[in-house]
Amino acid sequence: MFFDSFSDFLAMGGHGFYVWLAYAIAVAIIIYNVVSPLLRKKQFIEQHKRRLKREQRLAERQAAVESGEQS
Amino acid sequence: MSTPLLEVQDLFCERDERVLFEGLNFSLEAGEIIQVEGPNGSGKTTLLRILSGLSQAFEGDILWQGEPIDEVRDDFLSDLLYFGHLPGVKAILTPEENLRWYCALHPHTRTEGITEALANVGLYGYEDVPCHSLSAGQNRRVSLARLYLSDAPLWVLDEPFTAIDKRGVARKEALIAEHAANGGSVILTTHHELAIRDNLRKVTLGGQASPGERMEVV
Amino acid sequence: MANGNEREMSLSRVFWITLRRDLMLAYRRRNDLVSPLMFFLMVATLFPLGVSPDPQFLSEVAAGVVWVAALLATLLSMDSLFRSDFDDGSLEQMLLSPQPLSLLVFAKICAHWMISGLPLTLMAPLLGLMLFLPQEGMSTLVLSLLLGTPTLSLIGAIGAGLTVGLRKGGVLISLLVLPLYIPVLIFGTGAVQAASTGLPVGGYLAILGAILALGMVLAPLAVAAGLRISVSD
Amino acid sequence: MAKSWKMPTWFYRLGSPRWSFEIMGKLLPWFAIGAVVLMVWGAIWGLAFAPADYQQGNSFRIIYIHVPAAILAQSCYLLMAVAGAISLIWKMKVADMVAKSCAPIGATLALLALATGAIWGKPTWGTWWVWDARLTSMLILLFLYIGVYTLHSAIENEITAGKAGAVLSLVGVVNIPIIKYSVEWWNTLHQTSTFTMTERPAMPPEMYLPLLLMVIGFYCFFAVVLMLRTRAEILEREKRSGWVRELVEAS
Numbered sequence: 001m002f003f004d005s006f007s008d009f010l011a012m013g014g015h016g017f018y019v020w021l022a023y024a025i026a027v028a029i030i031i032y033n034v035v036s037p038l039l040r041k042k043q044f045i046e047q048h049k050r051r052l053k054r055e056q057r058l059a060e061r062q063a064a065v066e067s068g069e070q071s
Numbered sequence: 072m073s074t075p076l077l078e079v080q081d082l083f084c085e086r087d088e089r090v091l092f093e094g095l096n097f098s099l100e101a102g103e104i105i106q107v108e109g110p111n112g113s114g115k116t117t118l119l120r121i122l123s124g125l126s127q128a129f130e131g132d133i134l135w136q137g138e139p140i141d142e143v144r145d146d147f148l149s150d151l152l153y154f155g156h157l158p159g160v161k162a163i164l165t166p167e168e169n170l171r172w173y174c175a176l177h178p179h180t181r182t183e184g185i186t187e188a189l190a191n192v193g194l195y196g197y198e199d200v201p202c203h204s205l206s207a208g209q210n211r212r213v214s215l216a217r218l219y220l221s222d223a224p225l226w227v228l229d230e231p232f233t234a235i236d237k238r239g240v241a242r243k244e245a246l247i248a249e250h251a252a253n254g255g256s257v258i259l260t261t262h263h264e265l266a267i268r269d270n271l272r273k274v275t276l277g278g279q280a281s282p283g284e285r286m287e288v289v
Numbered sequence: 290m291a292n293g294n295e296r297e298m299s300l301s302r303v304f305w306i307t308l309r310r311d312l313m314l315a316y317r318r319r320n321d322l323v324s325p326l327m328f329f330l331m332v333a334t335l336f337p338l339g340v341s342p343d344p345q346f347l348s349e350v351a352a353g354v355v356w357v358a359a360l361l362a363t364l365l366s367m368d369s370l371f372r373s374d375f376d377d378g379s380l381e382q383m384l385l386s387p388q389p390l391s392l393l394v395f396a397k398i399c400a401h402w403m404i405s406g407l408p409l410t411l412m413a414p415l416l417g418l419m420l421f422l423p424q425e426g427m428s429t430l431v432l433s434l435l436l437g438t439p440t441l442s443l444i445g446a447i448g449a450g451l452t453v454g455l456r457k458g459g460v461l462i463s464l465l466v467l468p469l470y471i472p473v474l475i476f477g478t479g480a481v482q483a484a485s486t487g488l489p490v491g492g493y494l495a496i497l498g499a500i501l502a503l504g505m506v507l508a509p510l511a512v513a514a515g516l517r518i519s520v521s522d
Numbered sequence: 523m524a525k526s527w528k529m530p531t532w533f534y535r536l537g538s539p540r541w542s543f544e545i546m547g548k549l550l551p552w553f554a555i556g557a558v559v560l561m562v563w564g565a566i567w568g569l570a571f572a573p574a575d576y577q578q579g580n581s582f583r584i585i586y587i588h589v590p591a592a593i594l595a596q597s598c599y600l601l602m603a604v605a606g607a608i609s610l611i612w613k614m615k616v617a618d619m620v621a622k623s624c625a626p627i628g629a630t631l632a633l634l635a636l637a638t639g640a641i642w643g644k645p646t647w648g649t650w651w652v653w654d655a656r657l658t659s660m661l662i663l664l665f666l667y668i669g670v671y672t673l674h675s676a677i678e679n680e681i682t683a684g685k686a687g688a689v690l691s692l693v694g695v696v697n698i699p700i701i702k703y704s705v706e707w708w709n710t711l712h713q714t715s716t717f718t719m720t721e722r723p724a725m726p727p728e729m730y731l732p733l734l735l736m737v738i739g740f741y742c743f744f745a746v747v748l749m750l751r752t753r754a755e756i757l758e759r760e761k762r763s764g765w766v767r768e769l770v771e772a773s
Contacts, residue, residue: 052771
């Protein structure tokens with residue numbers, strides 16, 4: 001360990017603000033890059049699921065109408 | 072005939088999430104005319120753009136004289152005359168200058184026939200009038216005059232008869248028939264009822280038809 | 290197929306005919322040619338008004354101001370390079386010609402330079418005078434613009450080719466092309482500044498020439514590819 | 523006309539979106555573990571154990587973010603251009619999707635490099651921004667990314683957008699060395715900074731080893747987010763195919 005105490009570590013010899021700000025931005029950008037594609041995928045799956053259900057419902061109703069016409 | 076001039080195999084095209092055509096097969100022999108039919112939005116223009124090589128948004132194979140068209144692009148283009156929705160006529164040039172430039176770009180054309188070609192589309196005396204003072208129909212006729220200048224074996228014509236009077240249409244039809252009689256081939260779309268009967272085949276694209284029946288060759 | 294010699298002849302003929310056609314088009318609409326030049330002049334006028342009319346200061350920044358103004362003026366005229374050909378269908382006919390598209394494109398770019406870059410270059414000494422550019426820098430200013438503006442046209446044409454199918458093409462071109470203009474700007478102004486302080490300029494001009502040579506070889510290919518993509522949409 | 527080359531079969535397998543989706547799914551956890559382990563290890567080592575710089579003190583610890591981000595931002599552009607070239611030449615769908623995914627990732631990495639550079643500049647030079655050669659090149663790289671990204675989003679047709687983006691990124695790749703060279707040269711002419719931040723003679727191992735860890739960790743991280751984005755892109759573009767339907771219904 002380079003620093004004598006934890007508060008020394010946080011202070012970074014007076015440069016704490018700059019160092020921690022840089023690391024905070026890095027963490028933010030890393031998280032953004034991981035989360036945004038995951039969100040997009042989740043959103044897509046939900047939308048697509050709804051679309052598939054809608055199509056299925058339509059198909060079922062179509063079938064029902066046709067069988068109704070025949071009887 | 073051994074290998075057809077142009078052959079389309081299993082062509083598929085999708086636009087804006089809608090399948091325009093799939094499993095499209097047809098071939099074009101020398102001396103034949105193919106009319107592409109179908110309701111508006113069924114992909115007639117798209118098909119013509121694909122065949123001429125302007126659009127690459129398709130799957131399937133197009134063969135020119137038995138070879139994949141991408142590999143003989145230069146040969147194919149020197150044998151092609153394409154007439155599209157846009158006339159390709161510069162408004163601030165005269166009809167003669169426009170045609171001269173077209174002839175410079177395309178082999179199989181006769182520069183010396185320009186005056187006669189313009190006379191044939193009813194623009195005699197308009198050679199040196201800037202095209203912006205001509206009407207839209209006259210501009211299309213300037214572009215159509217290329218048919219009289221060209222020796223290219225394959226003509227691809229998208230709605231060539233729009234904005235042309237009845238007599239003009241008859242003369243263009245005669246020209247197309249003559250081209251075919253001389254061994255040339257034509258692919259065209261038109262809303263007119265064609266008077267031509269010889270060597271004419273129809274390819275039908277069906278807009279909203281159910282899959283499988285989407286296209287048939289008559 | 291025509292034999293080699295004949296083909297070569299027809300290639301140079303196609304080049305000249307296309308060049309002449311575009312020059313003729315520009316000549317018939319010669320009023321349009323003046324606007325980039327006026328723009329050039331006005332941008333250069335903004336600096337003394339906006340920053341300081343002090344001759345000392347102006348002579349320091351003159352090289353940069355003239356170059357930036359020339360760059361922006363070129364950029365402004367870029368959108369029209371293929372726009373009218375795209376709108377009236379001439380571009381389709383160019384694409385469907387068996388002649389190499391990159392050659393036609395190159396001819397069009399040459400014509401574009403002759404009606405935009407060349408007049409800008411010729412007008413530059415006037416701006417140099419207005420901005421108190423040292424006398425020693427004047428000839429280098431013209432030379433550097435002479436070597437640099439064709440590169441600007443070549444690179445700008447890539448942006449024009451890629452955006453010709455889009456309605457908001459004009460703004461987009463600047464976004465795509467400006468970062469690519471930076472080396473030309475750096476060496477162009479570098480040359481003029483060196484000349485103003487009596488340093489040798491051979492190196493700078495050689496680099497500008499090298500960039501131009503590279504651009505002449507590669508840019509027409511990229512433009513042709515871009516046009517095919519834009520038209521196929 | 524040149525005939526198209528025949529490439530090995532695995533190359534064409536890569537072109538199958540489904541196969542790529544699955545293989546990326548298998549690779550993802552490994553890279554994710556690598557990224558987390560290396561980056562946490564490297565960051566702790568760099569922040570708490572590496573000695574301070576004799577000139578800059580502790581602010582130099584920003585190097586462990588700044589340098590990897592800068593390296594990645596450049597590699598990412600190269601990858602984008604290569605993927606674009608592959609999709610142009612062999613019409614490979616997946617390469618196109620990879621190229622598209624590269625642009626936003628690369629832009630954020632360039633932004634990170636710029637932000638950390640600026641923060642580092644404040645204690646070192648006393649100002650937030652200095653026209654230093656590296657920072658300026660990075661800024662131009664960010665502009666190039668923005669150009670590609672904007673072009674992508676301006677063109678509605680995905681296939682056209684991909685091709686146009688590929689051409690632009692190839693043009694950019696030819697230009698990057700010229701830009702770098704010209705900016706470095708420009709910087710020596712207008713010498714603004716007395717010393718550059720990152721180029722120092724003989725860094726001791728306890729300083730550069732954590733940096734090495736961070737660089738490798740960043741590469742793993744890049745692989746992870748690139749695969750995540752590409753997988754999302756594959757799903758969206760292949761939504762009409764049967765396997766996506768099954769996958770969606772199963773979830």
